[in-house]
Amino acid sequence: MTSPSIIITNMAEGLPQFSGYVYPNERTLHPLWSVLIVVYPYITGLVAGAFIMASLVRVFKVKALEPIYRLALLTALAFLLCATLPLLFHLGHPERCFEIMMTPHISSPMAMFGFVYAWYLMAVLLLELWFDYRRDFVEWSRMASGPRSLIYRAFTLGVTDLSEPALSLDAKMGRFISIVGIPSAFLLHGYVGFIFGSIKANPWWGNVLMPIIFILSAVVSGMALCVFAYMFLCWARRITADMRCLDLMIRFLFYALVLDASIEGLDWLHRLYSAEEGIDVLKYVATSKLFYTLLIGQACLGTLVPLLLLGSMQIIGKKVAELNRRRVYFSSTVLILAGVLAMRWNVVIGGQLFSKSLRGFMSYKMEFAGHEGWWLSAALLALPFIILTVFVKYFLARDLPTIENVVPGATPPAAPPPARA
Amino acid sequence: MSENASQSGVVRRSQTAATGENVTRRRVLKSLAGITAGILALPAARMCKAAVQNGLASADSPPGYDPTQHKWLMALDVDRCIGCGMCVEACQAENSVPQGFFRTWIERYVIKKPEPESGKTRGETVVDSTNGGIGGFKPSAVAKEQILKSFFVPKMCNLCEHSPCTQVCPVGATFDAPDGAVLVDKNYCIGCGFCIQACPYGCRFFNPETHTADKCTLCYHRITRGLKPACVEICPSQARIFGDLKNPVTDDPLQRFITNNKVEELKANLGTGPRVAYAGLDEVVR
Numbered sequence: 281m282t283s284p285s286i287i288i289t290n291m292a293e294g295l296p297q298f299s300g301y302v303y304p305n306e307r308t309l310h311p312l313w314s315v316l317i318v319v320y321p322y323i324t325g326l327v328a329g330a331f332i333m334a335s336l337v338r339v340f341k342v343k344a345l346e347p348i349y350r351l352a353l354l355t356a357l358a359f360l361l362c363a364t365l366p367l368l369f370h371l372g373h374p375e376r377c378f379e380i381m382m383t384p385h386i387s388s389p390m391a392m393f394g395f396v397y398a399w400y401l402m403a404v405l406l407l408e409l410w411f412d413y414r415r416d417f418v419e420w421s422r423m424a425s426g427p428r429s430l431i432y433r434a435f436t437l438g439v440t441d442l443s444e445p446a447l448s449l450d451a452k453m454g455r456f457i458s459i460v461g462i463p464s465a466f467l468l469h470g471y472v473g474f475i476f477g478s479i480k481a482n483p484w485w486g487n488v489l490m491p492i493i494f495i496l497s498a499v500v501s502g503m504a505l506c507v508f509a510y511m512f513l514c515w516a517r518r519i520t521a522d523m524r525c526l527d528l529m530i531r532f533l534f535y536a537l538v539l540d541a542s543i544e545g546l547d548w549l550h551r552l553y554s555a556e557e558g559i560d561v562l563k564y565v566a567t568s569k570l571f572y573t574l575l576i577g578q579a580c581l582g583t584l585v586p587l588l589l590l591g592s593m594q595i596i597g598k599k600v601a602e603l604n605r606r607r608v609y610f611s612s613t614v615l616i617l618a619g620v621l622a623m624r625w626n627v628v629i630g631g632q633l634f635s636k637s638l639r640g641f642m643s644y645k646m647e648f649a650g651h652e653g654w655w656l657s658a659a660l661l662a663l664p665f666i667i668l669t670v671f672v673k674y675f676l677a678r679d680l681p682t683i684e685n686v687v688p689g690a691t692p693p694a695a696p697p698p699a700r701a
Numbered sequence: 702m703s704e705n706a707s708q709s710g711v712v713r714r715s716q717t718a719a720t721g722e723n724v725t726r727r728r729v730l731k732s733l734a735g736i737t738a739g740i741l742a743l744p745a746a747r748m749c750k751a752a753v754q755n756g757l758a759s760a761d762s763p764p765g766y767d768p769t770q771h772k773w774l775m776a777l778d779v780d781r782c783i784g785c786g787m788c789v790e791a792c793q794a795e796n797s798v799p800q801g802f803f804r805t806w807i808e809r810y811v812i813k814k815p816e817p818e819s820g821k822t823r824g825e826t827v828v829d830s831t832n833g834g835i836g837g838f839k840p841s842a843v844a845k846e847q848i849l850k851s852f853f854v855p856k857m858c859n860l861c862e863h864s865p866c867t868q869v870c871p872v873g874a875t876f877d878a879p880d881g882a883v884l885v886d887k888n889y890c891i892g893c894g895f896c897i898q899a900c901p902y903g904c905r906f907f908n909p910e911t912h913t914a915d916k917c918t919l920c921y922h923r924i925t926r927g928l929k930p931a932c933v934e935i936c937p938s939q940a941r942i943f944g945d946l947k948n949p950v951t952d953d954p955l956q957r958f959i960t961n962n963k964v965e966e967l968k969a970n971l972g973t974g975p976r977v978a979y980a981g982l983d984e985v986v987r
Contacts, residue, residue, distance in 0.1 A: 301827075301829060301830070303830075303856075303902075304802070304803045304806050304832075305802055305803055305903050305905065305906040308907075312898065312907060313894060313898065367893075370894075371891050372891065372894075372911075372912030373890065373892045373912055373913065374891075376872075376889070376891040379872040379874075379889065379891055383872055384871065384872070385871055387868050387869075388869045388870055388872075388895070389869065390871035390893065390895050391871040391872070475895075478869065478899075479898050480901070481898070481899055481900060481901035557970075636900075636902070638987060639828055639987070
């Protein structure tokens with residue numbers, strides 16, 4: 281737990297990590313909300329963005345993106361399953377976490393998280409996946425053998441009707457849930473932004489644009505993750521990525537990035553122009569304390585460079601060889617993913633690097649071990665990828681046929697899929 | 702086929718409409734029964750809610766204490782504070798506050814003289830609060846001849862009318878008591894730290910022993926038994942004035958303080974409605 285380090289630090293008042301005047305209760309070794317709370321909105325944002333990518337296929341009927349539809353949904357699910365873990369590890373009393381749902385305090389932005397999360401998991405993602413996969417589950421349960429068959433049979437939930445009306449109902453329900461899912465995805469992450477935006481005590485956080493910035497950056501990061509996952513999967517399976525799909529994903533990602541960068545720029549423009557109390561503090565934090573993560577990481581490498589790279593691909597993309605295009609796409613998505621992580625860091629940690637007295641500053645040196653250390657955060661960030669690998673193995677398996685052309689490289693060169701039973 | 706079905710649907714609906722009288726009566730009776738059951742269940746539900754609240758919410762008040770009959774308030778006289786730090790020490794001892802954290806503390810403000818020909822009325826403001834002011838303050842690092850003025854400001858929970866800390870608590874573990882105190886139920890707090898972030902005054906902290914949020918309770922265990930908070934009791938210069946707005950005593954010090962001083966609030970621009978009344982505040986105090 282955090283207690284010993286906090287006590288030691290507070291006893292050692294006047295250490296160089298504090299400058300100016302910091303309220304006595306703010307003189308702690310690390311901020312109250314440390315790197316775990318950086319990871320939490322990052323993971324939640326990836327969920328929302330990946331879902332939006334999937335919705336482009338279902339709701340907006342963008343046929344070219346069909347190869348990544350299921351991958352995007354499974355990515356969203358893998359990350360959603362881990363979304364609450366950083367919060368849980370952070371709580372002083374994790375054993376009381378269910379009180380948030382049992383006795384929620386309605387006026388708290390955090391109170392409704394349990395409900396929004398449960399809604400999104402149970403009523404949106406799992407349902408949509410089930411309706412989409414039901415036919416395949418039925419057929420796979422007949423084809424596969426051993427425990428795998430049992431798993432697929434269990435996932436049918438006993439509904440094995442493959443008649444035309446039943447399948448048509450599946451499709452209708454899937455689309456309906458997807459339509460409901462888009463505002464739900466916005467709610468899920470807009471709400472996370474509101475957790476910070478609602479804190480008027482903190483001039484860095486208390487901002488009406490905060491939920492919007494969080495939603496937009498979530499869409500950007502989730503789309504980038506889908507591109508990353510698709511390209512990685514294609515590489516791992518030694519198949520060529522569908523360039524039509526990839527180009528289109530990148531185009532959507534570029535548009536989302538333009539929108540996100542504009543709104544974040546507008547936020548800073550407004551802050552600087554209105555120059556309210558505390559602007560000097562914010563300017564100092566942005567240009568000094570967060571120089572590497574905000575100016576270099578988020579603004580330059582995470583936004584400007586990908587904007588230039590992806591923007592130029594929109595103009596001269598057709599003239600660039602596919603391999604080079606893929607290289608540009610891959611490096612841009614990696615930069616964007618890192619940039620959004622840096623953005624989460626800048627918001628969460630940056631908002632705690634100055635005293636609410638607006639007269640002093642704190643520093644943060646991340647711990648290695650401990651429940652607020654970076655290794656746990658890295659593990660929590662790696663966990664969804666591990667879960668996604670399992671999902672891909674079982675639900676995007678190459679040796680099982682699917683009803684649609686939804687598996688990346690649905691016609692594997694080595695072994696054509698067996699005939700449908 | 703579907704035409705027939707829709708026709709039969711129309712027939713059924715018209716039949717229902719024709720026999721609507723019976724259905725209406727049944728519906729009315731059902732509704733009445735529902736309303737009656739609801740009304741009868743209301744007191745029971747209220748009793749259950751009160752029982753749950755009594756069972757779940759814990760405060761350090763004695764049995765029989767009625768929080769609705771009191772409205773506690775603290776006033777702080779900046780000009781009287783001598784920065785001895787005894788209030789902070791008393792608070793730490795009375796409430797077993799973990800070392801390094803503070804339910805109340807003293808800040809020293811040193812305002813320097815303006816630079817010659819700077820055209821300003823005052824120079825830089827230097828604030829410090831070494832160990833919260835326990836043991837008093839050493840002489841300021843600012844040279845005496847550079848000081849324009851200097852004063853001490855006691856800080857504590859501002860007992861906000863619209864407390865942002867209670868607003869954001871996800872489980873309602875921190876709450877505004879009817880008597881004006883803002884309390885934390887440490888047996889219920891989940892330790893998320895949201896309230897600590899939401900307090901603009903830095904009055905809350907994460908208690909490393911209980912792993913919950915912690916703050917000034919106005920010495921709730923004392924005031925509910927007719928005693929004054931420890932900090933008020935020990936203050937040698939009567940810089941802290943405490944009273945009950947609903948039960949003023951003869952020549953009430955709190956009423957006198959409010960009458961005789963121009964009182965101000967801290968960070969009033971945030972709309973939190975801080976109730977702690979300060980007299981003699983300077984604009985540099987945050």
